[in-house]
Amino acid sequence: MNYSTQRFGAERKKIIKTVGALLISVSTVLFSSAAPAQSNVQSNTLQEVKSRGKVVCGLNKGLKGFAEANSLGDYSGLDSDFCRAVASAVFNDPKAVEFVPLTAGERFDALTAGQIDLLARNTTWTMSRNIEYGEFIGVNYYDGQGFMVSKRSGIRSALELDNKGICVIKDTTTELNAIDFFKVSKMRYRPVYFDTNAEINRAYEGGQCAAMTTDRSGLAATRATLSRPDAHLVLPEVISKEPLGPMVRAGDANWGNVVRWTLNCMINAEEMGITTSNVSRSAARATPAAARLLGVEGEFGSLLGIDNAWCANVITHVGNYSESYERNVGESTPLGLARGVNRLWTDGGLLYAPPIR
Numbered sequence: 364m365n366y367s368t369q370r371f372g373a374e375r376k377k378i379i380k381t382v383g384a385l386l387i388s389v390s391t392v393l394f395s396s397a398a399p400a401q402s403n404v405q406s407n408t409l410q411e412v413k414s415r416g417k418v419v420c421g422l423n424k425g426l427k428g429f430a431e432a433n434s435l436g437d438y439s440g441l442d443s444d445f446c447r448a449v450a451s452a453v454f455n456d457p458k459a460v461e462f463v464p465l466t467a468g469e470r471f472d473a474l475t476a477g478q479i480d481l482l483a484r485n486t487t488w489t490m491s492r493n494i495e496y497g498e499f500i501g502v503n504y505y506d507g508q509g510f511m512v513s514k515r516s517g518i519r520s521a522l523e524l525d526n527k528g529i530c531v532i533k534d535t536t537t538e539l540n541a542i543d544f545f546k547v548s549k550m551r552y553r554p555v556y557f558d559t560n561a562e563i564n565r566a567y568e569g570g571q572c573a574a575m576t577t578d579r580s581g582l583a584a585t586r587a588t589l590s591r592p593d594a595h596l597v598l599p600e601v602i603s604k605e606p607l608g609p610m611v612r613a614g615d616a617n618w619g620n621v622v623r624w625t626l627n628c629m630i631n632a633e634e635m636g637i638t639t640s641n642v643s644r645s646a647a648r649a650t651p652a653a654a655r656l657l658g659v660e661g662e663f664g665s666l667l668g669i670d671n672a673w674c675a676n677v678i679t680h681v682g683n684y685s686e687s688y689e690r691n692v693g694e695s696t697p698l699g700l701a702r703g704v705n706r707l708w709t710d711g712g713l714l715y716a717p718p719i720r
């Protein structure tokens with residue numbers, strides 16, 4: 364199925380959903396006194412996912428450490444792990460997911476048209492995206508934009524890029540931040556635009572631009588795929604805030620909660636020291652907070668419309684946030700990214716998940 368037929372299917376689904384939603388709203392109005400607060404038109408994605416038997420997850424077409432397919436089309440990365448985590452929360456099965464690779468320019472249409480249930484694609488949370496395209500459920504990687512150059516160029520600061528060719532991907536925050544940065548720094552901006560990582564990497568390595576700009580995690584990922592990573596340097600300047608996070612469609616609070624609490628589960632599990640290898644042991648369930656997280660106490664899964672062991676299943680199959688981070692982008696991987704601001708708040712970082720209560 365090509366993209367346009369998928370979109371057509373999605374449009375049709377949207378119409379069916381809208382009619383369904385209308386019928387449900389009529390019944391909600393008629394029987395509103397009997398209906399619980401959140402039981403309204405918003406809860407249909409979870410139902411659709413359950414009846415389909417898998418989560419359809421949009422992700423990058425190829426970004427090492429975030430979403431990288433092997434020769435069998437099997438994805439690994441921080442973002443693909445998150446898709447699997449949601450599948451584990453809903454189905455206790457990390458394989459119950461269909462990956463839909465998307466370019467930067469395709470991602471929001473795919474979400475709003477209903478082609479995917481969830482977008483986990485190194486996407487920066489901004490105000491206009493939030494208002495126009497959907498809900499960001501949290502942040503799975505705090506990033507900032509930077510520049511990469513070849514060491515041979517002799518460039519050591521982004522302030523030396525006046526009138527130099529800059530490789531940029533279209534339809535990104537990258538594109539907009541670079542304009543601001545050159546303006547504020549009173550330098551001439553000479554962008555060279557591309558649509559995909561494959562194209563930009565080829566152009567950068569072929570010397571079509573003096574520098575490449577994107578999220579610094581994206582630069583680390585790209586650098587790792589170049590023929591001589593050591594010959595390239597990520598410059599020290601961080602020119603923007605790029606809180607990267609998963610998105611869902613607006614107006615579906617219940618599904619948004621399933622996805623949001625899956626991320627919170629992974630972060631809280633790290634804070635409690637609960638890992639794939641100890642999750643089933645009673646020690647991991649010893650504290651009241653851990654017992655709630657793992658579904659031994661309370662009915663928190665039921666509140667979401669899924670199994671009470673939802674979070675235990677996420678940790679069993681995918682691991683806590685730190686396990687996913689270290690496996691995909693951490694210091695021992697080719698990306699070599701230190702946790703930095705992505706440390707837990709208890710270690711001086713920004714990761715702070717609300718409690719399960």
Ligand SMILES: N[C@@H](CCC(=O)N[C@@H](CS)C(=O)NCC(=O)O)C(=O)O
Pocket residue numbers: 423424425426465466467468485486487532534535536537558559560561577578581582605607
């Ligand atoms: N975080 C930025 C940039 C995201 C982005 O798409 N970055 C580039 C480079 S890391 C990318 O993934 N390109 C791959 C593609 O579009 O295929 C945004 O949300 O706009």
